[in-house]
Amino acid sequence: MNEKFLIIFMKIYENFVGYDTLSIFTEKSRQNGRKYAIIPLARANMNYLTLEHVSKQYRTGAVTVDALTDVSFSLDDGEFAVVLGSSGAGKTTLLNLLGGMDTATAGKITLDGTEVTALNRRELTDYRRFDVGFVFQFYNLMPNLTALENVEIATEICKNALDPVTVLELGERLKHFPARLSGGEQQRVSIARAIAKNPKLLLCDEPTGALDFETGKHILTLLHDVSKTRKKPVIVVTHNAAIKEMADRVIYIRSGCIERIETNEHPRSVEEIEW
Amino acid sequence: MVKTYLKTLRRMFAHHITRLVSIILMVLVSVGFSAGIGMATEKMAYSLSDYYRSANVSDFIVRGAEAIDAEKVEKLRERYGEDSVAQGGVIEVKGGSLDLGMGAMLRLEGEGVGEGITRIYFCGEGTINRAETVQAVPLEGGEGERFFEASAERANRDLKGFPLGKDVILSLSMGPISMDYTIRPTSSVVSPLHMAEYDDPSMTEGEDGEYELLENILYVPVREGKTIPFLPMNEVYVSVPELKKTDLFFTPYERALEREKAEIEEIFSEEIGAETAAVLTLHENFSFESYNGYEGKIQDIGYVLTVVFLLVTLLVVLSTMTRLLEEERGQIACLQTLGYSPARILSKYLLFALVGTLLGAVGAFFASEGLAYIIYINFKWNYVLPPYSSHISPLFFIVSAALILAAAIAATAIAGNGMTRQAPAVLLRPKAPREGRKVILERIPILWNRFSFKYKSTLRNVLRYRTRFAMTVVAVMASTALVLAGLAVLDACLFQDIGTAAMLGVAVIVLVFAALLNAVVIYTLTNINISERKRELATLMVLGYHDNEVTGYVYREIYITSAVGILLGIPLGALLCLFVFEVMGFGALSKMGWYTWLLAPLLSLIFTFLVALILRRKILKTDMNDSLKAIE
Numbered sequence: 001m002n003e004k005f006l007i008i009f010m011k012i013y014e015n016f017v018g019y020d021t022l023s024i025f026t027e028k029s030r031q032n033g034r035k036y037a038i039i040p041l042a043r044a045n046m047n048y049l050t051l052e053h054v055s056k057q058y059r060t061g062a063v064t065v066d067a068l069t070d071v072s073f074s075l076d077d078g079e080f081a082v083v084l085g086s087s088g089a090g091k092t093t094l095l096n097l098l099g100g101m102d103t104a105t106a107g108k109i110t111l112d113g114t115e116v117t118a119l120n121r122r123e124l125t126d127y128r129r130f131d132v133g134f135v136f137q138f139y140n141l142m143p144n145l146t147a148l149e150n151v152e153i154a155t156e157i158c159k160n161a162l163d164p165v166t167v168l169e170l171g172e173r174l175k176h177f178p179a180r181l182s183g184g185e186q187q188r189v190s191i192a193r194a195i196a197k198n199p200k201l202l203l204c205d206e207p208t209g210a211l212d213f214e215t216g217k218h219i220l221t222l223l224h225d226v227s228k229t230r231k232k233p234v235i236v237v238t239h240n241a242a243i244k245e246m247a248d249r250v251i252y253i254r255s256g257c258i259e260r261i262e263t264n265e266h267p268r269s270v271e272e273i274e275w
Numbered sequence: 276m277v278k279t280y281l282k283t284l285r286r287m288f289a290h291h292i293t294r295l296v297s298i299i300l301m302v303l304v305s306v307g308f309s310a311g312i313g314m315a316t317e318k319m320a321y322s323l324s325d326y327y328r329s330a331n332v333s334d335f336i337v338r339g340a341e342a343i344d345a346e347k348v349e350k351l352r353e354r355y356g357e358d359s360v361a362q363g364g365v366i367e368v369k370g371g372s373l374d375l376g377m378g379a380m381l382r383l384e385g386e387g388v389g390e391g392i393t394r395i396y397f398c399g400e401g402t403i404n405r406a407e408t409v410q411a412v413p414l415e416g417g418e419g420e421r422f423f424e425a426s427a428e429r430a431n432r433d434l435k436g437f438p439l440g441k442d443v444i445l446s447l448s449m450g451p452i453s454m455d456y457t458i459r460p461t462s463s464v465v466s467p468l469h470m471a472e473y474d475d476p477s478m479t480e481g482e483d484g485e486y487e488l489l490e491n492i493l494y495v496p497v498r499e500g501k502t503i504p505f506l507p508m509n510e511v512y513v514s515v516p517e518l519k520k521t522d523l524f525f526t527p528y529e530r531a532l533e534r535e536k537a538e539i540e541e542i543f544s545e546e547i548g549a550e551t552a553a554v555l556t557l558h559e560n561f562s563f564e565s566y567n568g569y570e571g572k573i574q575d576i577g578y579v580l581t582v583v584f585l586l587v588t589l590l591v592v593l594s595t596m597t598r599l600l601e602e603e604r605g606q607i608a609c610l611q612t613l614g615y616s617p618a619r620i621l622s623k624y625l626l627f628a629l630v631g632t633l634l635g636a637v638g639a640f641f642a643s644e645g646l647a648y649i650i651y652i653n654f655k656w657n658y659v660l661p662p663y664s665s666h667i668s669p670l671f672f673i674v675s676a677a678l679i680l681a682a683a684i685a686a687t688a689i690a691g692n693g694m695t696r697q698a699p700a701v702l703l704r705p706k707a708p709r710e711g712r713k714v715i716l717e718r719i720p721i722l723w724n725r726f727s728f729k730y731k732s733t734l735r736n737v738l739r740y741r742t743r744f745a746m747t748v749v750a751v752m753a754s755t756a757l758v759l760a761g762l763a764v765l766d767a768c769l770f771q772d773i774g775t776a777a778m779l780g781v782a783v784i785v786l787v788f789a790a791l792l793n794a795v796v797i798y799t800l801t802n803i804n805i806s807e808r809k810r811e812l813a814t815l816m817v818l819g820y821h822d823n824e825v826t827g828y829v830y831r832e833i834y835i836t837s838a839v840g841i842l843l844g845i846p847l848g849a850l851l852c853l854f855v856f857e858v859m860g861f862g863a864l865s866k867m868g869w870y871t872w873l874l875a876p877l878l879s880l881i882f883t884f885l886v887a888l889i890l891r892r893k894i895l896k897t898d899m900n901d902s903l904k905a906i907e
Contacts, residue, residue: 092900096899096900099817101817101899101900102900122821125816125819125820125821125822126819127819128816128817128818128819129818129819129820129821130819132819134817134818136903138903140810140813140814140817140903141814142732142811142814143739143811144732144735144736144739145728145731145732145735149728149731149732152728153728153732153815153818154818156727156728157818157819157820157824177712193818197818
C-alpha cells in the first residue's frame, strides 16, 4: 500500500518536473530558477578515492582471520561503483574501512587528499561526520524522530549541510515517525540523511536488501543520480549481481581479495535491469 | 541434547553476567536488610530471654508499703514452689538521710553516698535475680552482729558505684538513741534488674514530679537473726521457671504473665484495694521495658523500610528479566523452530532468575547475621549486654527471600510465556522499534521549536518508554527516600537526642543499605536503558557524533528521569521520616538538619553521575557494525 503510494507519488513528480527522481538535489537549481540540475560530466577528478594494499585482520584470541588481503583500487568522483561478492567475502569489512568505522591493519586509504588510514579515533569521528554518508539495509532511523528530524540529526552537526526539507522529498509525510513509513520511504529518509550532509563519499550496504523489486529500483536510481549530480563516488555493496549492470565500475571480491575489477563503458539504466 | 543445552545455558550466564550480578546484589541488599533487621530483633529477644532465664529473674515483684504478710508469702510458696519465691526489702535514701516516720531517722554515711538517691536492697535467701559479679575485693576483718558484707551495682553513666572495701555506715536514730551498722561493699555486680546503663529511675519523686534517677544501688544480704530493725521486708520476688520456657518477648509469655498476675493480685487483693501493695511485672522494670521498646522500634522501622526495599528490588528484577527475554528473542524463536517445548526453552531463563535470587539470598543470609550482630552490639552503650544468643531464626529471611524468589520466577514465567506463545515467525522478525510519539509540549510550537532536536528526542523518549520511565522514577524515588530516612535517623541519633546511641547502628545500616540499593538500582536501570538503545547509539556513532554527543543521547534522558525520581523521593522520604520518628518516639522533621535534605538527593545524584561515568566506556565500546546490521 505504502510502496504503491510512493511509486505513484514519484511518477507524478517525474511528470511534473520533467525529469526523473532527481528531485532531491534540486535545491541549487531552484536557486538558479531552474527546475532541475544540469551538471557536466566532463573533467572528472581522477583517483578521488584510492586504496593501496589495504589489509584487515581480525584477531580473536589465538585465531587470526584475514578479512581483507591487499586490496587496491581507485575511484574517480562521480563514479557509481558496485562491490559484488558472496557473504563473508569481505564486502562489509571493506565498507567499514572506507567509512571510518574500523581501522585497517595495513595499507593506505585516501579520500580527496585525506589519508583516512592515518586518522585517530577522534578524527575518524569527524571523518564520518563530515565526509561520508551511510545507507544501511535496515535503514537505522531514529524511531523517536520524525522523517524530517531524522535528516536534521545529521545536518545539525555538519558545516556544509543541505536543506533537509528540500533533500527529503516526502511531502506531508516528512512529519511522520519511521514506524509510519513504508520500507521504501524509510530508505529514502535514510538516503536523504546520508546525502544531506553533503558528503564526499556515499557508502551503501545492501540498500535494496529489505525492499521489493520496484521500490529497490527507485532507490537505486536515487543513488545513481547522486553520483552523477553531486559528482561524488557512490559505492554500493551487494550480493545482487543484477545491479552491476548499472555501475560504472564493478569490483568483484572473494575471500577478502579483489578477484577483478570491471569498467562498464556503457552502464545500463536501472529500468533495463531485472532481478 | 543435554550437553548442547548445558552449553547454551553456560553461555547465557556468561553473556548476561552483569545482569546476574545486578540481581544478586539487589537481592542481597534488600533481603539482607530485611532479614538482618528481623534477625536483630530476634537475637535481642533470645539473648535477653536466655540471660533472664539463667539469672532466674523475677517475673513478679510484690511491692508493699510495709512488710509483706508472711501468710500470703506462704500462699505464694504453695502455688509456685519454695524456690520460686524470695523475700526482700527495699529503701531509697536521698542525700544520705531517710525519715522512717514516728521520729525514726536513717542516715547513710561513707564514700560513695552522694546527694542523689541510693537504693538499698535487703536480699533474703534464694537464687532469684542472681547478679553477676564484675569485680571483687577480699574481705579483711569485719564481722559481728552489725556488720554486713554487701555488693554494689557497678558504676555507669548515672550510677556512681561504691569504692570496694570501704565501709558505709548506716545509722538508725530515734531521739537520743542511735545505732550504727557497717555495710562494706566488697564486690560490684550487675543485676538483671539494672542492666540499663543510664536513666534508671528511682521510686522517689523529685520536685518536678518525675521520678529521680538512681545514683547508687547497694545489695545487703539479710538472714534470719541478722537484720536491720525498722527496715521491713516489703518485697516478694516471684520467678516462675515454667513461664520463662517461652521467650520473654512473645505473646505466650505475655498471656501467662497476665494470667499469673491476676492470680497474685487475687492473693493480695486486700492490700491492693488499700493501695498498700502492687504487683509489678517485668514491664514495670526500666531495663527490661526500655530494651523491649528498642526491640519493638527496630522491628517497626524494619517492617516499613523492608517493604520499600523489597518493592524496589522487585521492580528492578522484573525490568531486568523482561529485558533479558527481549534480548534473547532470536534465540527463543530459533529453539522454537527446532521444536523445543516452551517449558524447555523458558527453563533456562527461570534458572537464571532462580540462580540470581538464590545466590543473592545466600549472601543475604550471611549479611543478615552480620547486621544483626552489629545492631545488637550497638546496644552496649545502653545496656550491660547479655551474651549474644546463638539461636538462629530464619523466619524473616525465609519470608523475604521467598517473596523475591517467587516474584522473580513468576515474572519471568509470565513474560516468557507471552513470548513463546507467539509464532516463531513473529519472533524471528525484529521487534518493531516502538513508535515515537509527540509530546504535549509539541502543541506549543513557540516553546517546542526552541529545543534543539536532541532535547526533542529526549523528551519523546521519556514518553515513548513510559513504563520504563515510571519504573525508574519509582525505583529512584523509593531508594532516595530510603537514604533520606537513613540520614534522618542518623541525624536524630547524633544531634537531637543523645539517649539514643543504640539506634545509631540501625541508622547507619539503613543508610548504608539504602545507598547500596540506590547505586545498584541506578546502575541496573541505566544499563538496561543503554542496551535498549544500542542501535540508536550506533546510528549516532556512524553519523559522526562525538563521544559526548553519543553518551548525551541516553544520559540526558537518564538525568531527567533520575531528577524526577530524586525530586519525588524527597516528599516520600519526608513521609518515611515522619513514620520512623513516630515509631522511635524521638526526632522531628523540623529538627532535621538542613544538610540531610540536601545530602539525600545529592547522594542519588552522585550515584547517577558515577554510573554514567562507569557506563560511558560501555556505550563507546558499542560495535557500530554489530548493532546496525544485526536484526537484534
